[in-house]
Amino acid sequence: MPSPPRPPRATAARKSAASKPALSRERVIEAALAEIDERGVAAFNLRNLAERLAVYPTAVYWHVPNKTAILAEVVAVVFRDVAPQQRKNDDWRSYLRRLFQRYRESARRHPNVAPLVAAHLVGNLRIDFDFVEGVLAALSAAGLAGARLVAGYNAVVAALIGFVIQEFSPLPEADTEQWQSAVQQRLLGVDPAAHPVLAANLPLLANKAFILRWQNGSEAPLDDSYASFVEQVLAGLESLRE
Known part of the structure; x- marks a missing residue:
């Protein structure tokens, strides 16, 4: 008895597409938040976002109209459960x-x-x-x-x-350690004659007060x-x- 005809073989692209979750607004925002967590806001762009989602950049626009809207959605997601x-x-x-x-x-x-x-x-x-x-x-x-x-x-x-x-x-993304060292050295060089209150309280203020810091709240809350x-x-x- 002849065997039934085989269905057409799926291409690798179709298999790959079938294995991925369908693109949605939620996936776009989730991926955008992951990008910002890893790279920061300054480095965020739609090309990297599309690469993370394994789609063409134009596909993102079907779900969120532009970069500004994506960033607004990210803010809303991060702070949506703030109200007690x-x-x-x-x-x-x-x-x-x-x-x-x-x-x-x-x-x-x-x-x-x-x-x-x-x-x-x-x-x-x-x-x-x-x-x-x-x-x-x-x-x-x-x-x-x-x-x-x-x-x-x-x-x-x-x-x-x-x-x-x-x-x-x-913090500055380029030469971060060099920048941090420069801030510390500048604080150590405060002139007590010109800035007596700052100099007297510097041990309390250094890295614990705004403007006088070389780390942010992630490392020095x-x-x-x-x-x-x-x-x-x-x-x-x-x-x-x-």
Whole structure:
């Protein structure tokens, strides 16, 4: 009895394509975040992203229209779970403390994304309204309303972004060690006559204070300063209540 005809042999390209997950918006954003984690924002481009996904660059545009949209999506993914769940008997202070802590933890997991935050929170169509609602609800519970509610909200968002961006700002990519050594040598050469307060407090400030650092928060986190900073923000909100 003659054997049945064999189906046409699949090409290597078809086999390879069949073995890969279908390209989707989620895969594009996941790969973009991986690229930024590894290479940094400055080196991020669609060619490398397409290579990581094993597709042509034009295929990416079927799912996300342009590079700006991809970066905005990455920011949204990194910070989408920042808003804490409301707890029973949770007061506004403890809620905001947890919000600040969760935000910084997200940035710490993906420090290369931190420089993108300010640009993409301004008009990000993907921003999570749970974040906005949580801040407003906490401030309302604190007794703020009207113009004071707006002022308090803007203060919280500005504080949340500003400290973390500075703490996790990227180091120079070229000649990093040489740059770090130059910063340290410059600090050691501070003139006590010209800058007496800086010179007297340099052991406390060196690598632990903004502008006077040669490492960022990934290697030298500012835990104590951040905790103090959050309490200062809360104290400022207390003054708005009064």
